[in-house]
Amino acid sequence: MLLSVLVYGFINSVILAMVALGFSITFGISRVANFSHGGFYILGGIFTWYGLIKLGMPYFLSAGLSIIIIGALGALMYKVILIRLRGLELSEVIATLSLGIVILELLRGLGVFGYEFRNPVFMDGSVDILGVGVGIQRIIIVCAGALLLILLHFFVHHTKMGLAFRGVAQQEHTALSVGINPDLVSMLSLAMGSVMCALSAVLILPLGVISVDEGYDILIKALAVCIIGGLESTLGVLVAAFIIGYIEVLTSMYISSALTSVVPLACMLGILLVRPSGIFGKSKEIEERV
Amino acid sequence: MSTERRKERIDRPIKAVTDDIFCLSSIREIAYLVIPRMLPVVGLLLLAFLVPPYWRKVMVITFVMGMMALSWDFMASCGLTSLGQALFFALGAYSAGAANHYLGLPIYLSIPLGTLIGAVISTACIYPTLGLRGIYFSVVTLIIPLMLMRVVETTGIFGGTEGITGLSPFPGIIVTIALSMIALWITFFGLRRLIDSDYGHIFVALKDNDRAVEASGLSIRWFKVQAIFIGSGICCFCGAFMTHYYMSIGMSAFAVDLSIFPIAASVVGGMGTLVGPLLGAIILGPLSEALRAFGSFRVVIYAALLGTFIVMLPEGLFPYLARKYQQIERWVEAPGGISED
Amino acid sequence: MAISKILSKTVMLLVAFLFIASQAAFAAPAEKGAPIIIGVPSSFKSIEAAEGLKAITLAVEEINAKGGVKVGNEKKMLKIESIETRDMEPGVPLADALLANEKLILEKKPHVIIQGPTRSEVLLAAMDLYAQYKIPSINNAVASKFVDQYKSNPEKYRHCFRMFDGKYVVAGLGKVMEKMNKEFGFKKAYIVVQDAIWAVGIANGMNAWYKNNGWEVVGFDKYPTGASDFSSTLIKAKNAGVQVVFPIFDMPQSGILVQQWKDMKVPAVFAGFISPLMGSNAWKTFGEKIEGVINIVFDGGNLPLSKYPPAKKFYEAYAKRWGEMQVGHKPAVDYDGVYAMVGAIERAGSLDPDKIAIELEKTNMVGATGRIHFKDHQYVFGDDPKVDAISVVYQWKKGGKRVPIYPDSVAEGVIEKPASMQ
C-alpha cells in the first residue's frame, strides 16, 4: 500500500506539475494569467487526435504540429488581444477566460463529446516499479516531465533569451532601457506557456479522454497548484504539485476517493490563510516597495 | 504634414461648470435630462407586464441577474473582483431552502433569513482570502464555489446531488415579477446612494489605494468584510429568491454560469458605473434567451461577446452612450496636422 | 485607432442586431393544427441523449411512413421538437435547464414529451412543470427517486411516466454475481462508482445485495465525475484479493479504469456498467484490454439479441438509419416510448392529456426492450422479454464479440474468467 502511494503519488504529482507549469511560466515572465489554459490544453489534444485518427498522420508528426499550432495561437492571442489590455489585470483575466470558454464550448458544440475522442498511448504495456504495476505511458510522462524541467532550467539560466525573460520578469521598464522588447518577450512567454500546455496535453491525455469538462478541470487544477506554490515561482509550483499530488493519492487511498478534489482545494484555503502569497510567492500583503 | 481633421467633443450647452449643475430654461431641456432617467424605469415596468407569459419568466431572471451584476460591480469598485458570485448565490439559495424545508418557515421569513444567513456564511468563506489582492483574489473566488459544490456532492448534505425539492412557491407570476423589479430598483438606488455617501467613499478608496486607507486609521480588512457582506447579501437575496421561484435547490446553484453572467453584464454595460451592469443585464438576459436556439453555441456567442467588449469597448456601452448623448462631436480642421497615437 | 473605431462600431451594430433579434423572438408563432408535437427536452451533449433522440426520430419516421397516428377519425403526423437543456454540462444552473423545458412547453406546445431531462435532479424538478402544464411524459432519467415522488402525489403527477429504474441493474447483475459465485466460488467484491446520484443509488442497492447474499464487500469508492486515475481502488482491490470489481460509470474517463486494470494486472472480473465500453466501437478503441469485462445494457433492445427478434430488428433498423449504436441506455426505451405514447393516443382517440395518461397506464405492447407495461408509472423489467422489459448482461469475448450471458431467455454464452485470472 505504502509503496503504491509512493509510486502513484509521484506520478500524480508530476502530472500536476506539468499541467501547472505552462500557466506559471507565462505568469512569471509577463504577468499574464492565461485563463484560456484549459482551452489550449483540450485544443492541443483534439488537434493531435484529428491528425492521428482522422488524417492518419504519424503520431509524432500530428503531436508536433498541434504543439506548434497551440504555441502560435498563444502568441497570436497576445498580439491580437492582450497587447491592447496590458497592465489591466482584470481585463486580461476576462479576455483570456472568455477566449478559453469560446474554445471549449465551440468544441463541445462541434461535437467533441462521447467516447471516441481518445488518443492512444505511445507504448502499450506495463512494468513493475517497487512491486507496483505501472502503465508505460505514466513512466514516459515522468521522464518527459523531468527532461522538460531540466531544459527549462537550462533555458532560463544559461541562454540570452532566458536572461531577457528573467529581466522582463523582474523589472519591465529597466529591461526596456537595456534594449529588451518586453512585448516580444511577453509574446514569447505566452507562446512558451502554450507550447508547454499542449505538450502536457499530448503526453497526459492518452491516460484519459478528450472532453470539454476536462478543460475546465485542468484550469482549476493548474490554478490551485500555482496559488499554493506562489504564482510566479517555478520551484513553488513543483513543491505545490508534489504536496497536492500526494495529498490527492493519500486521500483517495485512505479516506475516500470522492474527496480527492475537495481536500487539495481545502488545503489551498488553509495555506492561503497562513501564507497569503503561497509557499514560495513573494509577499503580496500590504507593504511598501523596498 | 498638411492639414488634417480631428474630432472635437463639446459638452452640450445645457451642462455648466460641473457634472452636477445644469442650466435649465425650457421643457425641452428638462426633458433632455429626465427622459433618459425615466425611460428604463417606465420601460421595464411596461415590458415586464406586457410581454407574453414565457418572457415574463425571462424578465424575472433578467432582474435577478441584474441584481447579481450590480453586486459584482459594487464589489469590483471596492477592489474585490470576484469570479465566483455563484458562491454567494448558492449560499443564499441553500440558506433559504434549508430554512423553508427543514425549519418550515414561510416564504416571507425564509427569504430574508436566507439572505442574512447566506451573507454571514459568504463573508466567513471569503474572509481567509482577504489578504489577497487583484488576480489572486479572483482566482481563489473562482475555486471556492467549485469546492463547496464538491463538498455538497460528496457529503450529501442538503440533499446532495438531488437537492431539495418542493419548496414553497410565490403566490403568482405578477407578484414575482413585481417583487423582483422592486428589489432590483432598491438595490440599484441603494447602492448608488451608498457609493455617493461619505461612508461609501471608503469603499471607493479601498480600491484606489488600500495602503492609504490603512494609513488613515481604518482597517481595510474590516471594511472589505463590510463590502463583501453588502455585496454577497445582494447575491444571497437573488439565490433565496430564485430558490423559491423554482421551488427547488440543487448543486447547480454553484454553477460557473452564474459567476460569468454578472461579469459579462458589467463589462458590456460598463464597469464601475452601476447603471452599466443594469443596462448590460437588461440586454444580455433576453439576448441569452433568444440565443437558446443555438444550443451549445449560445455560450460561445456569449463568451465571444464578452471578450470582444473587453478588448474593443472596454469602457462599456453605458459610458459610450452617455458620451454620445451628452456631447456634440464634430470634425474640425487641424492645421499643421496632428500626431496619431 | 481608426480600425478600433470601426470595430467598436461593428460591435455596437452586432449588439443592436442581437437585441432586436431577441425582441423578435417574443412573437414566436404557436403553430396550430396538423401534427402531433413530441417534445424532447434533453442535454444532447451527452451521447446517450443524442442517440436517444435518434431512436425517437427513427420511431417517428416509421410511424409517419405508415401514414401517421389515428386520433379519433383523423390521421395526424408526428413532429419532433427538441430543445437543448444543457443539463449534463457542469456549470449550468438548474434554473436554466428548467427554463429550457418551459420554453419548449410554452412556445412549441408539445402534446407529449419523450425522454425528458438527462440529469435526475432536473427531472425531479421538471415533474412539477409537466404536472402544471399537464403534459403526458415518458422520461428517461435513472434515479430511483422518481417513484417516490410520483407516489407522494399520484393525482398531481398522473401525467409523468418513466422508463428505466436503477434498481433493475442490481436485480440483473445480482443474478450474474450468483452465477459467478456458483461457478467460480467468487465472494469478494469491490464497489467503485461515479459520484452521481443514479450511480451511487445503484451501488448502494448492490452493496445491500452483496451483504444479504453472504458476499464480502472489501471497499466502496466513489469517484467524482471527470476523475481519471483509479489506481488507489485497484491497488486496494488487488491487495485484498478481490474477485469481482463492480463499477458503475457513465463518464467517458471510466474507460481508463479498465485500462489501468490491465496495466496493474489486477486478477479480478469487472462486472457492472461502464458506458464507454458499451458500443461495438469499444473494441476498436481499447482493443484486447477489455476482454472479459462484463457489462450491463440497461435496455435490452440496444443489443442485437438473436433470441429476441424485436430487439435485433430495432438494432438493425437503427444501424441502417444512423450507424452502429454506441450506448447502452436510452435508444431502445425511447423508441418504445414513442410507440407506447402513440398507442395511448390512438386508444384515447384524442389529444386530451388526462385521457392519454389513463390509456398510457394500460399500455401492454411488444417493444424492442421486451413487453412494455407500467407499474407505478414505471416500465416493468424482468427476466423474459415476452413478459416484461429486460436488461441484458453481456461479456466482451475474444475477437470483439459481445456475448449476452443474462437473462437466460436471451443468453448466447456463458461467463468466462478473464485472462488475468487464469
Add this chain to the structure above:
Amino acid sequence: MEYLKIENLRKTFGGVVAVDNISFEVEQGALLGIIGPNGSGKTTTVNLITGFLTPDSGKVMFKGRDIAGLRASKITNLGIGRTFQMVKPFYRLPAFKNLVVPLFSPRVKRMGGHYGEKDTLALDILEDIGFERDSAVPYKPASILPHGYLKRLEMARVIALQSELIVFDELYSGLTLAEVASISPMIEKLIEAGKTIIMVEHRLKELFKIAHRVMVLDQGKKIAEGSPREIMKQPSVKKAYLGVEL
C-alpha cells in the same frame, strides 16, 4: 519614559538585510531627520514603525508600549501618522473627499474636537494646507491634481488624523524650491503645536534647516546620529553619500 524608542530593529527580505539592528530614540516635540543613500533602509524603517511591515525582531516602544507588529490602522489610531513617498491619493474622489476617509477613523471620533459636517471640516484643513478655498481645486478629482497638491493632500491626511507623531517619507521629493519653501513653515507650525516629527529626506539642505537631530543610515545600519551641524562634519556620512573618503 521615552516617547518613541526603537530597539534593535531588524528586517530581512529573502536574505537581504534591509534594516540591521537599528536603535534610536525620539523625544516628544522633536524633529528627527533620517537620511542615507538609496537602499539604505530608510523607507523600510518607516514601514516598520508604522506597521506596514512586521519586523523580524526588535521593539518599537511608543509611549511605553511595544507596537511592533501591530496592524497599520491600529498604529495610526494610536497617533502615529505617515505620508507616502509615492503619493497615494484616492484618485476617483475629489480632493476634499480624500480627507473624509481619515475623518471616519476611530481616532478622530475618539479625540473629538471636530464638530460639524465632515465636508466643511475637510475644506478647512485643505485651506490651511494651501488649497485655495474659493477656487475649484478642492473639488477636483485627485486624479487631475498636480504633484505639489497631492503632496499637500498627504500632509492634510495626517493633520486630519490629529496624529501626534508624524512620519514624513520624502515629503520634499519632486517638489520645486518654491513649493518646499511654502511647506517648510507648515512643518515648523506642526512642531510649535507640539507634534513630534520624523522626516525621511534626500533634500539635505532643506532638512538641515529645520531638523533638531539627524540620523544617518547606510546599508541598513545606523552610522551616525547627532545635530545637523555635527552630521555635516562626519566623514563617514560623506563616504556613504559620495562613495569617497574625504
